[in-house]
Amino acid sequence: MANRGYQDAVQALNSLQTNYANIMAIRASGDRKNMMNIWEMQEWSRRIGYSVSDFNKLNVIHITGTKGKGSTAAFTQGILNQYRDKLSNIGLYTSPHLRSVRERIRLNGEPITEELFSKYFFEVWDRLNETSSNEEKFPHMTKGQKPGYFKYLTLLSFHVFMQEGCNTCIYEVGVGGEFDSTNIIQKPTVCGVSALGIDHTFMLGDTIEEIAWNKGGIFKEGAPAFTAKSQPEAGLRVLQERAEERNTTISEVPVFDSLHNVKLGIAGDFQIINASLATALAHQHLVSLNILQVPLTLDASAKIPTSFTAGLEKTVWEGRCQTISSGSITWYVDGAHTKESIEAASGWFRDVTSANRKKVLLFNQQSRDAKALLRYLYQTVSPKIQFDAAIFTTNVTWKTGDYSADLVSLNTSKEQVDKLEVQKNLQEEWRSLTKTEHEKVHVTSSIEAALDLIKGINDEVDVFVVGSLHLVGGFLVVNDGKAT
Template identity: 65%
Template sequence: MRLNWPLKMSVTVSRTYNDAVSALNSLQSNYANIMAIRASGDRKNQMNIWEMQEWCRRIGYDTSEFDKLNIIHITGTKGKGSTAAFTQSLLQQYGNKIHKIGLYTSPHLKSVRERIQISGKPICEEKFSRYFFDIWDRLDKTSSSLDKFPHMTPGSKPGYFKYLTLLSFHVFVQEGCDSCIYEVGVGGEYDSTNIIKTPTACGVSLLGIDHTYMLGDTIEEIAWNKGGIFKNNVPAFTIDVQPAAGLKVLEERAHERNVDLQQVPVFKEVKNLKLGLAGDFQVLNASLAVALASQHLTKLGIFSAPLALEKDTTLPQEFKNGLASAEWKGRCQTIQDGKITWLIDGAHTKDSIVAATGWFKSRVVNTKNKKILLFNQQTRDAAALITTLRSCLTPEVKFDRIIFTTNVTWKSGEYSADLVSMNTSKEQVDRLEVQKALRHTWLNLEPNAQIDVVANIETACNIVKRYEEPIEVFVTGSLHLVGGLLVVFDGDK
């Protein structure tokens, strides 16, 4: 599915879920615009927040109204989504005292509805389309001062992520959520979720280098952006293994907001639990979630005081249950399909590749089954990622076959509607430029490797399914790849 609609498109006839997804896809920034912004060196600024506040006004909200949602706000480079999933699972253990729990995360895997969940489930298609067009119509019927907001011309709409952020607030308010968890999209200071005025708690997962064109090239610049979610007198937490330079900046940012940044240790009871999310590194995210949920439940009056941030702290049984039952698809996920073991993680930064590869290695290092790598990363330094991946596995684990694919879903050349992406170069994808470059990089490291370059995920999946003996397939490099693969598994075109 390829779309080229302008941002000023007006939908007036049909109001189905597919219509909503098509309209939403029209709000994506195209590849040329993204490249122009990157080349200009223009990074997000305060206007991004002012515009979000104005969009909220136009759909009928003052941002202070969102305080009644009791929001936990989470950022970080690696692990913020997992932390959000653990936090949601912890709060769900108190369902007799919390009415509805909202969760806003990104990106999605198979369906855009996954980004807006209530009580652990994506909102249904009917509610998504109804609330989506409710906002669309409100924006069509209102206007902004072009002197103050020159980009908000009549008929224009927010970009893709901003629109979904607006939609999430609208959904959670209308559905009566009394606890919400918000995962930052990119950074923090200028992220569209950062219109939240008074969250119940703020958390920062592991810092690393990513999204440099928006956040900066150093860990200090990235930490400054992440620390932008801290609010005056709102408790703030981070893991206790942050890079020293990044931690220093986080502490400075917290001080600006009259907050003592609290470092969360890995709780001994968390380390001894079988967590619902696989991977040794998840103990960091689970421990951070414990601190956030504890503070949140104290704010709501469910706890008399937060849990002590000490390694030997005893956790409530509800917390143990929540950590053990947490789910987060596409992250260290194992799917058994007959003789094929799919080991899936959407890692797309150096740090996350190291972590995911460590998990994969621990699962397969002692098996004699053939091993296949299925990989893509269309927008970041893919060559650096596969070099890191291979070095983490060598010499204990060697792939018998490597498949480099695009993120296109089907052999027809189409994407699943919810997975349409306009932020990559269609020409590069069609010419398989990234995939051919990846093959060249790998062959320089391993000249005799068996490598396939394919144009879509369906074709890659068919190659794997030809094997008759037991095989283990490591799928990584991109959440878009993982999502497309899950769609192919479903066979729903």
Template identity: 65%
Template structure:
């Protein structure tokens, strides 16, 4: 008798997980339709996130055991999260596992979910991804309460990753976690955190106006939405006065306090792990957040005093010196050339990155190259602003405008696929040609090139001269991430 043995279902791979995750992105047409409707995020964003949480087998109260530091802001929130994580990691005996959730990623989506500073492995990412995916696929929500959560539907890209991060950190037994808000705060999917151990707000500015509002007051209101009852909140000094006033009002509403953190004197004596003089502000905020977190967890007896000349614990200083954060004021030596990378893509971040590059170039006599792209914001305005911060101290001999497409084949690295830009504009190099025309008005002495992809741009730059070059890369984290992927050859 012949016995048929059923074939085992093919095991899911990391590429399967990435393809499934990418299917959750909002495409360009949908984003434009939502913007034209004038509808902004509302309270349903949080209630739906709570419902997704229920469907994967948790309550939001389960996340309290992660002892979360929750960080928002317009500029510097990612760097602040990295500094905070690095300080906490100095307390390995008490905190053997620390989680870090940030966005966006540079080279691989696994960078968004880190344990002890390292991106989740492909194996664990795939395992936890499909645990979440399958739980959501097998459960449902009452349509009278959640009409958008129809059978078979999934949360969006960022919401899914947020759920995945909570699940991962709980399964891995993390003792503390640092969470960077995606956008805003009040309606951000990370804001289902009920009881963080500390909240932080980095420098405020005007960005994501469609979702957060057009004024600094509206933006501050959204950012202050992460404040929780009796949970100390901290912010940087030199906040816009109107924004700081709103943060203080939000703190009062939530029965807590918000403290302005000075730039600590001792930071002048060390070299921070992330370059740029402006990082002292973010590092100081990280000191306050880590100090409060460690005190809340009874690892420290009392928090660091928030005065400029306070003596900081050596572990704090070591953590700040050891911080690694790719794509932010990062220097890469490749062959004869030196690449200066920053994913700056807003007016405030362009100012910070341009100032850093200008200061580094003070003693360099090498030819200068600019590699730039910004596909979705007002790119022309950004290059004018950038040039205003570096000219006449720095002059670019060559300027290249590229798309964020990774490879010369016209394909993206799987982790860098983006559906939220207009494909026709990318294919036709519409933004890049506009930037080239605009730069010619700024500086008609530069040699200007338009490149269809990042690999092509790198080859172009490396063929410009037999001598060494200084190359400034900015305008987009997607550009910087794609560049590092090509450098890796993967």
């Protein structure tokens, strides 16, 4: 068989993306995820040689939430990396990725190499080609059939972590929890729920109670659960009910006083909430493995081990309140894409930007209610911040019309992108909100074109890049100057 490398793996993976028409059909039908999603993942696992009980040896920390679950996972990894002498390889599975799909599957804090990715990718691919399922139970899982994009990567992560001998793994839920592809984990050491909010309503429900029910679906008997403070009262009540159903406990984690004196590796005042939750999760995990002996006191005044604060300081998580300086331009970058996260990121930018520099907004959100998110942003920064210009771009990477290979997206409307429909609507919304002059509100067909506009400004400028992790990923690729 011909040698198959990383780009071959990425091309094969992209073929598994759900196209836009299918997504719209599912949304229109009101068909939300159900238990078949879990049964399929169990069957896919069997097809590549595992019983789901095999994954118990990974000692999974399972994290869900609406806002901050990725940052919480990163902080948790940062803490546990301080205990590498007592742990073997540490795995981290998150989504989405920014520059490279390899970022979703990390070993000891680093994305797996291209060589490892392609090796394990095609091992899974070939096993699925060589095996079959019971056609009566799984008529849509015939020999050679593959799971969709996210499911495949979840399956791949299990294979990678098993083969690499990980005995600690952190899993960020993709969407929801109850029916998420990661929820075949049977015996996590601990579960976490970051801040709840309204998002993915077509899959999770329209109310905070429905969303909390889905998030609480990751709870398992014998695995303590922890949640961030200040959850909506109705959501917290449902989480407590779900914990009781699963014969476990859920505890609220305070903001630990001592963390106010720590320079967290992820910027933003609100990150102290995620860092506190990560502290509780990592501590419980280490207790469950008998590395630490005494449970953490869930009191704001609790003493936090210095190894924990060192891990929190060293945590790196791109695209979340990230600052990049480049000559006369300072980029303030955050992939916020929900009401709560947009407000938090906008508050961060409002507080850190320099008063004597020009300010530019670079924004896109291709699939959610983009105009509403833009209004939340404007309301948060006003009246302190007034932007000198705003640019609304697509998520297309290059001026040629091409995406970076790792950033190909089939789950948005190509026609809508080509016609710049979302961008033109955002342009009009921004004009109505700010009364900004026509020539200061731009629409571009690519991220590269947007950056060319900004780099043409003959002044010191602060640029707020926000609205989508897909936008942020494309921005980072273009800013790196590497066409892939």
